[in-house]
Amino acid sequence: MAHVLATAQPLALLKRPPPPKASFGDGNDKAPKARHGESESDPAVGLAVARPEFGEHGGVNMSIEASATFTVMEPDILRRLFTGELGPERDQLYIYSRHFNPTVLALGRQMAALEGTEAAYCTASGMSAISSVLMQLVGAGGHVVASRCLYGGTHALLSQFLPRTSGVHTTFVDTDDEEAVRSAMKPGETRVVFVETMSNPTLAVADIPMLARLACEAGAKLVVDNTFTPVVVSPARLGADVVVHSMSKFISGGADIIAGAICGPACLVKAMMDLQDGALMLLGPTMNAKVASELAGRLPHLPLRMQEHSRRAAEFATRMRRLRLHVTYPGLPDHPHHDRLSAMGNPGYGAGGMLCVDMGTEERANSLMYHLQNSTRFGLMAVSLGYYQTLMSCSGNSTSSEMAPDDRARAGISPGLIRMSIGYNGTLDQRWAQFERAVTLMKQETTSASASKLI
Numbered sequence: 480m481a482h483v484l485a486t487a488q489p490l491a492l493l494k495r496p497p498p499p500k501a502s503f504g505d506g507n508d509k510a511p512k513a514r515h516g517e518s519e520s521d522p523a524v525g526l527a528v529a530r531p532e533f534g535e536h537g538g539v540n541m542s543i544e545a546s547a548t549f550t551v552m553e554p555d556i557l558r559r560l561f562t563g564e565l566g567p568e569r570d571q572l573y574i575y576s577r578h579f580n581p582t583v584l585a586l587g588r589q590m591a592a593l594e595g596t597e598a599a600y601c602t603a604s605g606m607s608a609i610s611s612v613l614m615q616l617v618g619a620g621g622h623v624v625a626s627r628c629l630y631g632g633t634h635a636l637l638s639q640f641l642p643r644t645s646g647v648h649t650t651f652v653d654t655d656d657e658e659a660v661r662s663a664m665k666p667g668e669t670r671v672v673f674v675e676t677m678s679n680p681t682l683a684v685a686d687i688p689m690l691a692r693l694a695c696e697a698g699a700k701l702v703v704d705n706t707f708t709p710v711v712v713s714p715a716r717l718g719a720d721v722v723v724h725s726m727s728k729f730i731s732g733g734a735d736i737i738a739g740a741i742c743g744p745a746c747l748v749k750a751m752m753d754l755q756d757g758a759l760m761l762l763g764p765t766m767n768a769k770v771a772s773e774l775a776g777r778l779p780h781l782p783l784r785m786q787e788h789s790r791r792a793a794e795f796a797t798r799m800r801r802l803r804l805h806v807t808y809p810g811l812p813d814h815p816h817h818d819r820l821s822a823m824g825n826p827g828y829g830a831g832g833m834l835c836v837d838m839g840t841e842e843r844a845n846s847l848m849y850h851l852q853n854s855t856r857f858g859l860m861a862v863s864l865g866y867y868q869t870l871m872s873c874s875g876n877s878t879s880s881e882m883a884p885d886d887r888a889r890a891g892i893s894p895g896l897i898r899m900s901i902g903y904n905g906t907l908d909q910r911w912a913q914f915e916r917a918v919t920l921m922k923q924e925t926t927s928a929s930a931s932k933l934i
Contacts, residue, residue, distance in 0.1 A: 520595065520713060522592075522713060526779060541582065541775060542582070549572075578754075579752065580765075580771070583600075583601050586766075593742075595715050595716045597744050600748045601774075603737065603738065604725070607764030608724065608725075608741045608764070611741065612723060613647070615750065615758040617645075617671055623650070624650050624671070625673040629674075629675060629678065629679065630675070651886075657689060667698075669699045671694075671699055674703055675706070679706075679707065680898040682833060682834070684816035684823070687714050705724055706724050707728075709781060710825065710828050711785060715742065728864045728900075729864065729865030730778065730781060731774060736770055741759075784903070785831070786827070789829025789832055792833065792834050794911075808830065810830030832865070833900055837895055838895035843895055850916075850921050855916045860872065864898075864900030867902050868902040873898075874898045
C-alpha cells in the first residue's frame with residue numbers, strides 16, 4: 480500500500496528512544512532523571528534526525544491520507560486488526576482514521592522528536608489532549624494535585640466538569656511550595672500532578688525536576704502542559720511523564736488551526752488507543768489528516784520562530800521596564816524564576832514569547848489595549864497566542880474568566896493584567912515606536928479625564 484512510508488517505524492518511535500521507565504501506571508517508577516546533556520536535547524536536532532516522510536510518488540512533502548476507512552487484502556486481516564494481532568505500528572495496516580491515520584501518525588512522530596518522548600498522538604484540540612490524558616490516567620474517583628494558576632479551561636475541567644462527571648477531585652496548590660505539594664498528595668488516591676511549564680497567564684515557571692520527584696514518590700504521574708514554551712523547555716527530559724500541547728498556538732503559528740498533542744511513553748499511547756477502554760479511541764478527538772499535513776510543514780521552522788518570539792519579547796520587556804510599567808517576563812533577571820528557567824531551558828531559545836503588563840485596573844488595561852490596536856496598530860486584541868502578530872487580552876475577563884474571583888486572586892491574576900503574545904512581523908523598532916505612542920495616548924486620555932472631573 481502507498482501509505483506504508485508514513486509508518487515504517489513503530490508508533491512514532493524516535494531513532495534513539497530514551498531509556499524506558501517502569502511500566503506506565505504501576506506506581507513503582509524509579510526517580511526520574513533529567514537527560515539534559517544529550518545532543519538530542521536540542522529540539523531542532525531532534526526534528527532534524529526524525530525519519531522524513533515522503534509523498535506517495537516521491538514528493539518532498541508527505542501525502543495526505545484523507546481516507547476515513549482502509550481496505551485489506553484478505554478477509555481474516557480485519558479480525559486480526561481488531562484483536563490487536565496486526566496494526567499500524569508493526570504491519571502498516573489501518574482500520575479507521577479514528578484509530579490511527581498514516582498522516583496523523585507521521586505528525587506524531589515529529590512531535591515525539593520535538594519533545595524527546597518515545598511516542599506522541601495528535602488530537603483535535605489542546606483541551607481534548609488534556610481531558611483525554613486525565614480521564615485515562617486518573618479514573619473515576621481519583622485525585623489530582625494541580626497548580627492553582629492554570630489556563631481557565633483546564634481549571635474549569637478540573638474544578639467543575641471532572642468532579643461532576645467522574646468524581647475526580649483536585650487539590651489546587653502553589654506548586655512552587657514543595658511541602659504544600661507533598662502535603663496535598665493523598666496516598667493511594669493521587670494519580671496525577673498537573674502543571675504548566677509556564678503558567679497561564681502569570682508566567683510562573685514550574686520546577687519540573689522537583690515536581691517529577693514528588694509525583695514519583697507518591698506513585699503519581701507528572702503531566703506538563705508545554706503550550707507556552709515549545710522548544711524553549713523540554714519537560715520530558717526533565718522528568719515529566721506526559722507532555723501535552725495546544726498545537727493551535729506557537730506550533731501552528733498562524734492562528735488558523737485548532738489541534739493538540741499528547742507526548743509520552745508508547746505504552747500510554749497504545750493504552751489510550753485501545754479499542755475497548757482507550758480514552759482517545761472511545762472519546763474520538765480525532766485530528767483531520769489535512770490539519771496534520773499543515774502542521775507537519777510548520778514544525779521544522781518552529782525553532783526559528785521561537786527564537787524570534789523570545790528575542791523580541793525580551794527586548795520589549797526591557798524597554799517596558801524603562802517606561803516604569805509593571806512588566807512580568809521570565810527572561811528579566813529580577814523574575815523570581817529567572818534562574819530556574821535558565822537552568823531548565825534549552826540553550827539558544829530564550830525565555831519564550833509571552834509577557835504580562837499589569838496596569839492595575841481593568842479600565843487602564845482596556846485603555847492601553849484600545850490604543851495599541853486602534854490608534855497605533857501595535858497588535859490585536861484577541862485571545863490565543865503564538866501568532867506572527869502580537870495578540871493581547873485582559874486575562875481576568877477572558878482566558879481566565881472561568882475561574883472564580885477568589886481563585887483568580889489566589890493565582891495572582893489581577894483585574895488589570897494584560898497578557899501579550901509578542902509577534903515578529905514588522906521591525907522591532909517600528910513596533911516599539913507604536914507601543915510608546917499608545918502609552919502616551921493612554922496617559923493623555925487619563926489626564927484629560929482627571930481634569931474633566933475637576934471642572
